Amino acid sequence: MMKYDFDTPVARYGTDSIKWKVEEGELPMWVADMDFRTAPQIIEAIKARADHGVFGYSDVEDDWYDAYINWWDRRHGIKMDRSWLMFVTGVIPAISSAIRSVTDPGDKVLIQTPVYNVFASLISHNNRVVSESPLVYENGQYHMDLTDLEAKASDPDVKAMILCNPHNPVGKIWDRDILAEVGRICHENNVLVISDEIHCDITSPGSSYVPFASASDICRENSISVMAPTKCFNLAGLHSACISVADKTLRAKIRKGIFTDDCSEPNSFSCLAAVTAFNECGDWLDEMNAYVEQNRRRVAEFISEKLPELYLVPGNATYLLWIDISATGHKSLEVARHIRKTTGLFITEGVHYGKCGDDFLRMNIACPASVLEDGLTRLKKGIDLLS
Numbered sequence: 390m391m392k393y394d395f396d397t398p399v400a401r402y403g404t405d406s407i408k409w410k411v412e413e414g415e416l417p418m419w420v421a422d423m424d425f426r427t428a429p430q431i432i433e434a435i436k437a438r439a440d441h442g443v444f445g446y447s448d449v450e451d452d453w454y455d456a457y458i459n460w461w462d463r464r465h466g467i468k469m470d471r472s473w474l475m476f477v478t479g480v481i482p483a484i485s486s487a488i489r490s491v492t493d494p495g496d497k498v499l500i501q502t503p504v505y506n507v508f509a510s511l512i513s514h515n516n517r518v519v520s521e522s523p524l525v526y527e528n529g530q531y532h533m534d535l536t537d538l539e540a541k542a543s544d545p546d547v548k549a550m551i552l553c554n555p556h557n558p559v560g561k562i563w564d565r566d567i568l569a570e571v572g573r574i575c576h577e578n579n580v581l582v583i584s585d586e587i588h589c590d591i592t593s594p595g596s597s598y599v600p601f602a603s604a605s606d607i608c609r610e611n612s613i614s615v616m617a618p619t620k621c622f623n624l625a626g627l628h629s630a631c632i633s634v635a636d637k638t639l640r641a642k643i644r645k646g647i648f649t650d651d652c653s654e655p656n657s658f659s660c661l662a663a664v665t666a667f668n669e670c671g672d673w674l675d676e677m678n679a680y681v682e683q684n685r686r687r688v689a690e691f692i693s694e695k696l697p698e699l700y701l702v703p704g705n706a707t708y709l710l711w712i713d714i715s716a717t718g719h720k721s722l723e724v725a726r727h728i729r730k731t732t733g734l735f736i737t738e739g740v741h742y743g744k745c746g747d748d749f750l751r752m753n754i755a756c757p758a759s760v761l762e763d764g765l766t767r768l769k770k771g772i773d774l775l776s
C-alpha cells in the first residue's frame with residue numbers, strides 16, 4: 390500500500406500549464422513535468438509561507454545549504470562543501486550563464502545527441518557552436534562513443550561539454566567508470582564539463598545516479614554540476630536550482646556570471662520548497678519512483694504484446710520513455726503528428742533531440758495509471774491507423 394496518492398488524476402487543463410495547453414480532449418504526454426501533486430509536506434510548507442502574506446526579497450539561508458549537503462551525502466555518497474554551492478533560479482539559466490562565463494563567442498560546446506533539445510538552442514543563442522558526439526545505439530541500447538568524444542574534445546575550439554547525467558531522453562544512468570573516462574578526456578583536452586543533474590533522483594528502485602563530481606578527483610575539479618529538486622518533486626514552476634563548483638577560481642567566475650545574469654536570487658518559495666523536499670520528502674520520492682517504475686513496466690508489457698512494430702529502449706532513469714519507431718518505416722515528425730491528429734495523444738518527436746533521434750518518440754509517463762492506459766490505447770490506435 391502506498392502512503393501517497395499517485396492514482397487520482399489532477400485536472401490541469403486551464404491552469405496555465407505549458408504541458409496542458411492543448412485542445413480539450415487531447416492528452417499531453419510531452420513536456421517533462423509530472424501530473425502528480427507534489428509531496429503534501431511541500432504543499433503545507435508553501436501554504437504556511439503564503440499565509441504570512443509578505444513577499445519581500447528573500448535570501449538563501451543556512452538550511453538551504455544544509456539540505457543539499459545532507460541529501461547528496463545520504464543519497465548519493467558525495468560530500469559537498471558549503472562553499473561550492475550557489476543558488477540559481479533554474480538549471481537552464483545556470484548552464485547558459487556558465488557557457489557565457491567559460492567560453493567565448495565562436496567557441497564550440499560538446500553535446501551527446503540525442504539530448505535535451507535546449508542544450509543545442511542555448512549554445513547557438515549564445516553565439517557558440519554545437520559540436521555533436523552522438524551516442525551509439527546498438528542492440529537496442531545506448532552507450533557513449535568515447536573514441537568519438539575524444540576526437541571531438543581534441544578540437545582546440547571545443548571549450549566545454551554539457552553532460553546530461555542521467556540522460557534525457559534515453560533514460561540512462563551513466564556508470565562511474567564511464568563518467569571518470571569522460572572526465573579524463575575533457576581534462577586532457579582543456580574542456581570544462583557542465584553536468585546537468587536535474588534528473589538525478591528519478592531512478593528505478595534499487596538504482597541511483599552517480600554525481601559527475603564524485604567519479605574522480607579530476608571530474609570534481611574540472612566541472613560544474615547543476616542540480617535541482619524541481620524535476621524530481623514536480624516544482625519546475627517555483628524556479629529553484631543549485632550550482633556546485635569545487636574549484637575556487639572557476640567558482641568565482643561562475644558566481645560573477647550568475648550575478649551579472651540576475652539568476653541568483655530566490656523567490657519567496659524557491660528555497661523553502663527545496664529544503665522541505667530534501668529534508669522531509671524522501672519517502673514521497675521513493676514511492677513516486679516505484680509508481681513510475683510500475684508505469685514503465687506496463688508500457689513495456691503493452692508494447693511487446695500489442696505493438697510489435699515499436700520497441701521500448703530499456704531505461705533506469707527519468708520518467709521519459711524513448712520508443713524506437715524505425716520498424717514502422719516512418720520518421721518521428723510524421724508519426725507524432727499523425728498520432729496527435731488521429732487520437733489527440735501529444736508525445737514528442739525524437740528529431741527534436743537531434744537528427745539521430747528521428748526514429749524515436751519520447752513519452753512522459755509521470756501520470757496516474759488510468760491516464761497511462763488512455764495514452765497507450767491512443768498510441769495503439771495511432772500506430773494502427775498509420776498503416
Ligand SMILES: Cc1ncc(COP(=O)(O)O)c(C=O)c1O
Binds near residue numbers: 587625630
Ligand atoms: C536535462 C534537463 N535540463 C534542464 C531542464 C530544465 O531545467 P530548468 O527548468 O531548471 O531550467 C530539463 C527539463 O526538462 C531537462 O530535461
